[in-house]
Amino acid sequence: MFEIVSKNVLAENVIEMTFIAPRIAKAHKAGQFLILMNYEHSERIPLTIADSNKETGEVTIVFLVVGFSTKELAEKFNVGDKLYSVVGPLGTPTHIEKFGKVVVIGGGLGVAPIYPICKSLKEVGNEVISIIGFRSKDLMFWKERIENVSSKTIVTTDDGSFGIKGFVTTALQKLYDEGEKIDRVIAIGPPIMMKNVAKMTEPWKIPTWVSLNTIMVDGTGMCGGCRLEIGGETKFVCVDGPDFDGHKVNWEEMEIRMKVYKTEESLILKDHQCKIGLK
């Protein structure tokens, strides 16, 4: 179980990995995530499922090398290796129905999880406009994949090396100014990006959903480490989400809770650099 069948470096520090997890592949719906562990005493890492194949039992994730565990996963695991544990699919699937015109926004790593969402939205007859944003052209990935499941795909780069120069919100503002009648916005990416999208659409009164990736341990509602105030009430991202109304998220609290282990993270990276030779 959990044997890695493919591994690609999509951009600097962005890794696509596919492994065998038949039960997860069979049950997966757009918007859900999984939790994986490298070794027996590793951390449990929550990652959004980027793709799945019921026939082959394959599940694909795309992850960013941000901390110790993702670094270890990227550097120590290759095709043929087995992951110690993978559990899922977790969380409530993204609400899919025929909304009309939906703008789906993916920022950086968030481009991967919007793929199954665009696919599902298109299948039920929505017009899907995708906005995908990267820092620069070198970091761009999955452009063709997103194009295949969207009626229109807009690319933005912070430095203007590809597509529109600016952020995803630059492109969203442009669409709005051009008079596009948008029925729904779905945004996945760094918290700051999701927050900015939500703040932008709030006065426009366009329902805007975001997918949160808070710190969690079990992913089944047991630990409450992922808790966050949504619309004045504490919710557990793992079971009540990960999708929430972006206009109701307490973004300041989200920012604080994401940084809870910053000190410890630098400690383990330093510790292991000397001991096991991670780069």
Added chain:
Amino acid sequence: MQEKIDIAKLGGVEEGKPKKPRPKLPRKEIACQDPKERIKNFNEVALGYTPEEAVYEAMRCLECPRPRCVVACPVHIDIPTFVGLIARGKFAEAAKDIRKYNSLPAVCGRVCPQENLCEAACILNDTNPGNPVAIGRLERFSADYLLSKENGNSVTPQIIHKTPYKVAVIGSGPSGLTCAAKLAKMGHTVHLFEALHKAGGVMMYGIPEFRLPKEIVQKEINYVKSLGVQVETNCIVGKTVPIDEIMEEYDAVYIGSGAGFPNMMKIPGENLGGIYSANEFLTRVNLMRAYEFPKTATPIRKPKRGVVVGAGFTAFDVVRIMLRLGAEHAEIVYRRTRKEMPGRGEEIEHSEEEGAVIRELTNPVRFIGDENGFVKAVEVQKMELGEPDSSGRRKPIPVPNSNFIIETDLVVIAIGQTPNVLIPSNLKGLSTRWGSVINVNRETYMTTVPKVFAGGDAITGAATVILAIRAATEASSAIDNFLRDPQRKWYPPEISEKR
């Protein structure tokens, strides 16, 4: 090979000779790590009896013909028989005899509240108050002995008759493991599903290493596996595999999913950094071994001044962990008094020996954060006790204008757990109360959904390991009856029309 036990040298009963009990001897204390030493490590606090000590203690038992301890034991272990076997040097046989009644003796010997159960009923209390036979310690001694001899390779007891029936057991905690073991012994095919990456439920994530070593838990699970139980970890029923699929594939389903959903205070500031639910704190430390960080990869915030809200088993486990993580000060904040504390006497005593402070009649009203969003203080108010409430305990009432501040850098909320809603919300027709506690017929353990049984904390809310084991034991008999009943008659719980 069995090692030779020289029972005469140990002071026990030799083969063919009658036992001359020595009830008047004082009860043998169990050796413990010194409090000053043990707060620097996570190793087990109580060290267990040596063979000499076990035989000494076993020789105190009168082996009563009508033993009250057996009646008091929730699963009715034949206590005089196993204690008698220890007195005769048959340590492994003693544990094997216990296994007829309880599949997890090494666990129960450690965490069962014997002082309120078998040992409270022991006849020696009548003549020598406070000196009952140390049944729990003897249970632990024999179970540890057997597990060390088996070395993870239990000899499967002969399973007499293999039936064609298949049972799915959901959850691998005390109740799920017990039900699975019993059903396997009855000859049924059992598949045990566990959501986490390790089997054992609360015994792995909840109870700390220094009270229940994880190696012991895994050895007990190996025994259950040796009975033919197939254990599938990383599988969340209702997510990884749909409940409908389970319902189709198995002849009966047992829900032993425990009480894993944390209750929170719902007061301002509770989402600040440095505030944990007991579940998260314990899971990080126990299951993920965060106390070994950075050798292991899961981090935990290390406290200087820790505050635990609540005073149950869990709260005491948490406060003791805080001290082991290096806290200079760690305290329990409880809204009632010592008298009402649900924690076990021994745990309270051990905690105080280790330096934990208990602050009675105090209740948090809000948490105060620093400029980085981490908790820096708790505002509390004094309480006083009023009339008894529904739990029979006197109800705490706030004292006006009594608020004050306790400085802290780590708070753990340990005010109880309720069952997870995952299964109830995914299984149509399953009746629950208080949102997630599953209703069952108390005789048959049948739920409102045909062929679905439930037991343990999932039907009571958070309780003890031994009560979960009792429910699972009784449920396993009910499941066996149901499977063998040609008509598969169903006796659901009576649910009143009113919610």
